[in-house]
Amino acid sequence: MRPILATVSLNALRHNLAAVRKFAPHSKTMAVVKANGYGHGLINVAHGLSAADGFAVLGINEAIDLRDAGFQQTILLLEGVFCAQELNLASNLGLNVVIHSQQQLEMLESAILVKPMHVHLKMNSGMNRLGFQPEAFIHAQERLRACKNVADITLMTHFATADDEAGIDKPLKLFRTITQGLNLPVSLANSATILRHPDAHADWVRPGIMLYGASPVGDAAATAYGLMPVMQFTSEIIGVQEVNVGETVGYGNRFTATQPTRVGIVACGYADGYPRHAGLVSSYQGGAPIAVAGKLTTTLGRVSMDMLFCDLTNIPEAEIGSSVELWGNQVPVDAVAAASDTVGYELLCAVAPRVPMKVID
Numbered sequence: 001m002r003p004i005l006a007t008v009s010l011n012a013l014r015h016n017l018a019a020v021r022k023f024a025p026h027s028k029t030m031a032v033v034k035a036n037g038y039g040h041g042l043i044n045v046a047h048g049l050s051a052a053d054g055f056a057v058l059g060i061n062e063a064i065d066l067r068d069a070g071f072q073q074t075i076l077l078l079e080g081v082f083c084a085q086e087l088n089l090a091s092n093l094g095l096n097v098v099i100h101s102q103q104q105l106e107m108l109e110s111a112i113l114v115k116p117m118h119v120h121l122k123m124n125s126g127m128n129r130l131g132f133q134p135e136a137f138i139h140a141q142e143r144l145r146a147c148k149n150v151a152d153i154t155l156m157t158h159f160a161t162a163d164d165e166a167g168i169d170k171p172l173k174l175f176r177t178i179t180q181g182l183n184l185p186v187s188l189a190n191s192a193t194i195l196r197h198p199d200a201h202a203d204w205v206r207p208g209i210m211l212y213g214a215s216p217v218g219d220a221a222a223t224a225y226g227l228m229p230v231m232q233f234t235s236e237i238i239g240v241q242e243v244n245v246g247e248t249v250g251y252g253n254r255f256t257a258t259q260p261t262r263v264g265i266v267a268c269g270y271a272d273g274y275p276r277h278a279g280l281v282s283s284y285q286g287g288a289p290i291a292v293a294g295k296l297t298t299t300l301g302r303v304s305m306d307m308l309f310c311d312l313t314n315i316p317e318a319e320i321g322s323s324v325e326l327w328g329n330q331v332p333v334d335a336v337a338a339a340s341d342t343v344g345y346e347l348l349c350a351v352a353p354r355v356p357m358k359v360i361d
């Protein structure tokens, strides 16, 4: 069998959930498991995070899968529902739905439901993605309070710059001003907010990336926050080439040997989810980090669909069959992301369905 594998550690998930609780000891935790558990498998991660107070997903099918697997916690649909039929389903399943638009508000008001809904009312605090503008938000809140289809209301917003210097002072102040005196539970904090803005932890936190052991903040290592990588993305060397000075490697000749170079061929390519441009972006010098036989080295040249190249010159013991870590404990996914001008989120979510996944305790 092709030696590529993504190994998901339930222990690391439990550890990272405990870390969230240490950072935000007074908040309930809604584990964000959208995008197939950030690429780790929805049900896999739900088992690792079963102690969470709730789960947040995007679509109703994910919520159905969680309920079918026996998870009874609060489940939030982050974009709400897309039609009246889904609203009925959500009500039957006891889900929480985001209400972010006038259209969704009206759909809820005119629905005939078996049970009233749990509602997260979303304010647009400056990101200009989903949510009501402040004044419309207050108005929507009044209508929800008066609506027979509403069981309870939680107020939420999402910050655009919790991870950088701009911070959240301005949107947080706006949110606080607008919601003052409403006396309803509040949900504000993604991972960056949990790690960097304790004043905004509020009643519920919504961690995503930190649960998977990667960093939401470009310039800080996840391990510096005490997080453990959940995914070990591994493969093996399946070929070795001795390349002379002046010879090139891979499509487009993007690497030229300036010294005799021992090149390892790894069974992993962009069709497995490894970024094609890793190590070739202008913001980064040198190949992307990769570990072979437990030693750090770099990728060479351009990633192909099914294979990539790495430098074995200083790892003479490496040969066909040697282990390769694409990312995991030795090579932070954030380091591969930095070498690819993207974020760990994108790499984790992009691990392809053809990569077998193994869950370990």
Ligand SMILES: *Cc1c(COP(=O)(O)O)cnc(C)c1O
Residues within 6 Å of the ligand: 032, 034, 078, 158, 189, 190, 191, 192, 206, 207, 208, 209, 210, 216
């Ligand atoms: C995805 C998402 C989160 C989690 O964000 P992380 O940066 O992964 O912690 C939280 N809240 C909302 C609304 C989201 O869409």
